[in-house]
Amino acid sequence: MGVLAVGLDSLHRQADTANIVRADDRPNWLPLTADGVVPLGPRSFVPALREALRTAMDRRTFFTISGAALSVLASDGAAGPAVALADLEDGRPVSEEFVAFLEGSTRHLAGLATEQRQHTTTLLDAYLATVTGELKQGRYTPALGRRLHTLAAGLSQTIAWHRFDLGRHTHASQNWIAGLRYAHAAGDHDMGAGLLGDLAYQAAWRGDHPTAARILTHALTRARNPAARCLLQLRLARTLASQGGRSEQRAVLRALAAAEKHLNDAGTDRPAWCAWVSEADLAVDSGEALLDCGDTSRAHQLITEGERLLPAARDKTRGVFLTYRAASYLDQKEPEPAAAAATESLQLARRIGAPRCVRLVEDLLPRFEAYPRAPGVPELLHLAAA
Structure with a gap:
């Protein structure tokens, strides 16, 4: 694209922004802070969610959250005490039956088959807005307040993964950060650690492995459930391995050994957000x-082995695992099975609506160009271009 074309494109984007953003709504479309992170505290829950939900446009063009800000947030989340939930005397009463309905409905949505989850984003947003409204304006006991905060944390986490996949x-x-605050208020240390782990996963995905390692180190100081600790150690091993070096390799092996031990110690009493961690995940991440x-x-x-062990219900994870298998075949200079795995992953990702899995396959395509006549490679390249 030439200089003139770039300039015209920039002007068009500015015009589009001016049409979307209302001047009288300022500063609601701006981040609350320069780096977009609301400091952790007893009054931070609704402001943090506002950063995730109360927006008039996609603000990726305005800011990104820095690794330093995420590291400070992780440190605060790992060290801070839970917020005391008091009986609220004002507002409309919130019944236990209504909270139970919200909990059951969100569990049902989260339990849908992978292929169906792509249709639930609007519903999940509506449920989270409802729960947030009850927390802000309702009257409830500390016990119900804890359940509402836990529900808001889980919804924020699920919605964050939807956004991440897109x-x-x-x-x-912003949704993971909002969820962290709700988990903090509910006193759910394992879930808070899990949300930090999700932020670390995102940082690693974007290539910021030092930030990911710092966040995971903080998260491991809070997690107590063995399944939660297994997942965090696996993510730590992955991000340390990506940095290379002999010292990192020793740390990788220590993290993998810890993950295996934690998985062996994990029983059936697991937090819902990491109930799925299994031998398949241990094998593939290792x-x-x-x-x-x-x-x-x-x-x-x-x-x-891990891809073979994965249950049929986890199609999106299967798509990710298949790309890992394709990459490992390419490392061994075996393009035919690599193309078969990548083709299966791409077809699966398109069927279930998983753009992140599609991107993983697309990132592998340049490596297939060295094998233009290998069986399956032309068909894969044609499918990817379609």
Whole structure:
């Protein structure tokens, strides 16, 4: 694109922004702080959610949340005490039956088959707005308040993953941050650690592995449930392996050993947000970490084993695992099985509406260009271009 075209494109974007943003709504469409992170505190829950929901446009063009801000947030979240929930005397009464209805409905939405979840985004937004309204304007006991805060944290986490899968990283961050505050208010340390782990996963996805490692280190000081600690250690192993170096390799092996122990210790009493962690995840994430450390043969075995162990209900994860398997075959210079795995992943991702999985396959395509006549490669490239 030439200089003139770039300039015209910029003017068009500014014009579009002027049409979307209302001057009389300022400053509601601006972040509350320079880096978009509301400081953790007893009154931060609604302002933090406002950063996620109360927006007139996609603000990715305005700011991104810095790694330093996320690290400070993680430190505060790991060290701060839970907020005392008092009996509220003002506002409309919130009944236990209504809270139970909200909890059951959100569990049902979260339990839908992967292919159906792509249709639930608007519903989840509406449920979260309802729960937030009850927390702000309702009258409820401390016990009901804790349930509402826990429900808001879970909804924020689910919505954040929807945004993340669509590549809307700023909105995903803001929902994870809002969820962290709700978990903090409910005194749910494991869920707070899980939300920090999600922010770390996003940082690693965007290539900021030092920030991801710092966040995960803070999160591990709070998590107590073995399944939660397993997931956090697996993510730590992955992000350390991506940084390379001998010292990191030793830390990777320690994290993988800790994850395996925690998974063996985990029983059926697990938080809902990490109830899915299984031998399949341990195998594939261990394989990916070893792949980055150069142990290609063992990595390929683990990735293949993990994909085989994955239950049918987790199609999106299967799509991610298939791309990992394709990458491991390419590392072994075996383009035919790599193309088969990548093709299956791409078809699955398009069927269930998972743009993040599509992006993973697209990132692999340049590596197939060295094998233009290998079986399956022309068909994969044609499918990707369609």
